[in-house]
Amino acid sequence: MSLFVGPTDHAGVRPSMAILTLHHVSKVFATDNGSGQVVAVNDVSLNVDSGGFFSIIGPSGCGKSTLLRIIGGLLDPSSGELTVGGEPVKGPHPWIGMVFQEESTFPWRTTLGNVEFGLEMRGVSPTQRRAKAREMIRLVGLSGFEERYPSELSGGMKQRVAIARALVLEPKILLMDEPFGALDEQTRIILGEELLRIRDELKQTIMLVTHNINESVQLSDRVMVMTARPGRVKEVVFIDLPHPRDSSIIASDRFGHLVAQVWSALREESIKSFKQTEQAH
Ligand code: ADP
Numbered sequence: 001m002s003l004f005v006g007p008t009d010h011a012g013v014r015p016s017m018a019i020l021t022l023h024h025v026s027k028v029f030a031t032d033n034g035s036g037q038v039v040a041v042n043d044v045s046l047n048v049d050s051g052g053f054f055s056i057i058g059p060s061g062c063g064k065s066t067l068l069r070i071i072g073g074l075l076d077p078s079s080g081e082l083t084v085g086g087e088p089v090k091g092p093h094p095w096i097g098m099v100f101q102e103e104s105t106f107p108w109r110t111t112l113g114n115v116e117f118g119l120e121m122r123g124v125s126p127t128q129r130r131a132k133a134r135e136m137i138r139l140v141g142l143s144g145f146e147e148r149y150p151s152e153l154s155g156g157m158k159q160r161v162a163i164a165r166a167l168v169l170e171p172k173i174l175l176m177d178e179p180f181g182a183l184d185e186q187t188r189i190i191l192g193e194e195l196l197r198i199r200d201e202l203k204q205t206i207m208l209v210t211h212n213i214n215e216s217v218q219l220s221d222r223v224m225v226m227t228a229r230p231g232r233v234k235e236v237v238f239i240d241l242p243h244p245r246d247s248s249i250i251a252s253d254r255f256g257h258l259v260a261q262v263w264s265a266l267r268e269e270s271i272k273s274f275k276q277t278e279q280a281h
Contacts, residue, residue, distance in 0.1 A: 017047070017049050017050065018047035018048055018049060018050070018083075019048060019049070019050040019051075019084065019085060019095075019172065019173060019205050020047070020048040020071065020082070020083070020084055020173060020205070020207075021045075021046070021047045021048070021082070021083045022044055022045055022046050022047075022067075022071070022080065022081075022082055023045050023080055023081045023082075023083075024043050024044075024045055024079065024080040024081070025041060025043070025044045025045070025067070025070060025077045025079070025080030025081070025082065026039065026041055026042055026043055026044070026077060026078050026079045026080055027039075027040045027041040027063070027066050027067075027070060027075065027077055027078050028040070028078045038229075038230075039229070039230035040063040040066040040229065040230065040231065041063040041066050041067050041070070041077075041230065041231050042063075042230035042231060042232045043080070043232060044067060044080075044226075044231070044232065044233055045080075045233070046224060046233065048173075048205060048207060049205070049221070049222075050205055051203055051204070051205055052205055052206075052221045052222065053196075053199065053205075053206045053208070053219055053220045053221050053222075054205075054206070054207050054208070054220065054221065054222050054224065055207075055208045055209075055210055055215075055216040055219065055220040055222070055223045055224065056068070056207070056208070056209050056210075056223075056224050056226060057209075057210055057211065057212075057213065057216045057223055057224070057225055057226070057262065057266065058211075058225060058226030058227065058228075058231055058234075058266070058269065059211075059226075059228050059229075059266070059269050059270045059272070059273030059274075060211065060273060060277075061228075061229050061273065061276075061277075062226045062227065062228055062229050062230075062231040062269070062273065063226065063229060063230065063231030064177075064209040064211075064226060064231065065177055065209060066231075067209075067231070068098075068175050068177050068207065068209050070082070071096070071175060071207065072092065072096055072098045072175050073089070073090075073091040073092035073093055073096065074092070074098075076090070084096065084173070085172075095171060095172040095173055096171055096172075096173045096174075096175060097166040097167070097169055097171030097173070097174050097175070098166060098174075098175045098176075098177070099162050099163055099166045099174065099175070099176045099177070099179045100162075100177050100178075100179070101177055101178035101179060101180075101181040101182060104162045104165075105150045105158050105161050105162055105165070106150075107149065107150050107151060108149075109149075109150075110146065110147050110148060110149055111137060111142055111145050111146050111147070111148055111153070111161050111164075112130070112133055112134070112137065112146040112147065114150070114161050114164075114165055115133040115136055115137055115161065115164045115165050115168050116129045116130065116133040116168075117165060118165060118166075118168060118169045119132060119133065119168060119169070122169075132168055133164075133168055134146065136164040136167050136168040137164055139164070139167070139198055139201070139202075140160040140161075140163055140164045140167075140194070140198065141160065141194060142157060142160050142161065142164065145157065155182060155183050155187070156183055156187040156190075156191055159179060159180065159182075159183065159191065160191070160194075162179070163179065163195070163198075167198070167202065170202075171204070172204065172205060173204070173205045173206075173207065174204050174205070174206045174207070175206075175207050176206065176207070176208045176209065177209045178209055178210060178211070179208070180192065180210075180212075180215065181210075181211075181212075188212070188215060189215075189218065189247050189250070190247065192215060192218050192219050192247065193218075193245075193246050193247040195219065196219060196243075196244070196245055196246075197244070200243070200244055206219075208220070213259055213262050213263055213266070214250065214259060216262060217239055217241075217255060217258045217259050217262060218245075218247065218249065218250060218255075220239050221238070221239055222236055222237070222238055222239065223236070223237045223239060223262055224236050225237065225262060225265040225266050225269070226269070227269050227272075228269045228270075228272040228273035228276060229273065229276065234265055234266075234269060235265040237258065237261050237262050237265065239258055240254075240258075241254060241255065241258070
């Protein structure tokens with residue numbers, strides 16, 4: 001992990017170390033009635049270090065999900081450029097996988113069937129895909145639950161299935177949009193710890209969108225704080241907590257200090273966003 005110091009207009013590290021870069025990316029949507037425009041993302045540049053854990057935090061509606069969907073190739077930017085592995089990209093890239101907050105498992109498929117799905121789509125043989133899926137199910141701690149349907153699993157377990165389903169395709173970069181948003185605090189902390197363990201094992205790069213400050217500090221190497229809409233880069237907080245990192249880190253003084261640092265960058269933006277929302281009503 002590099003600690004970049006020096007002038008840059010980019011949030012993150014030197015471009016040469018980066019697996020993913022965004023150059024002056026903006027996104028403008030037409031409003032529902034077609035009479036106006038919403039600037040959802042405003043001139044965001046960032047570099048994500050290979051093997052890094054990069055979180056994006058910001059007030060609700062500031063453009064975090066839009067940014068992640070642009071990176072995942074689900075949306076085109078209105079302007080700006082993205083590179084993956086140094087190459088400009090348009091649309092979905094094979095190195096990139098995604099996990100969303102909303103229920104993203106198929107209720108009619110078992111754990112094994114869900115995790116196998118992407119490999120099936122890729123035409124991998126049944127024997128091979130079953131072996132890979134079982135290995136991934138083990139890695140996310142769901143061995144013994146291969147034949148269960150989502151309705152027989154807890155929220156945390158379903159989210160593990162969703163994570164295994166993305167990981168089995170071996171993405172070099174995993175994008176996660178509030179993956180633990182619907183879970184209770186303790187489950188969220190434990191799953192976060194497991195995510196770091198898996199990340200260390202698979203050597204992946206992870207980008208996480210979250211509105212949870214503690215979660216961003218627990219998991220990340222860098223936390224990018226966005227402004228209230230239209231979302232720009234406000235500040236990048238470097239999280240210098242050691243690795244391997246387990247959830248006991250939450251009790252440390254340094255953790256508390258970093259949480260305070262993220263909040264001090266975020267506070268003013270949250271107040272602005274709150275006022276924007278109040279004015280809209
Ligand atoms: P966040 O993830 O930070 O809560 P979003 O990226 O979901 O924010 O949304 C940013 C802004 O863009 C919001 O004002 C939202 O209403 C608007 N927006 C998002 N998607 C669309 C869309 N498809 N069409 C129009 N406006 C959109």
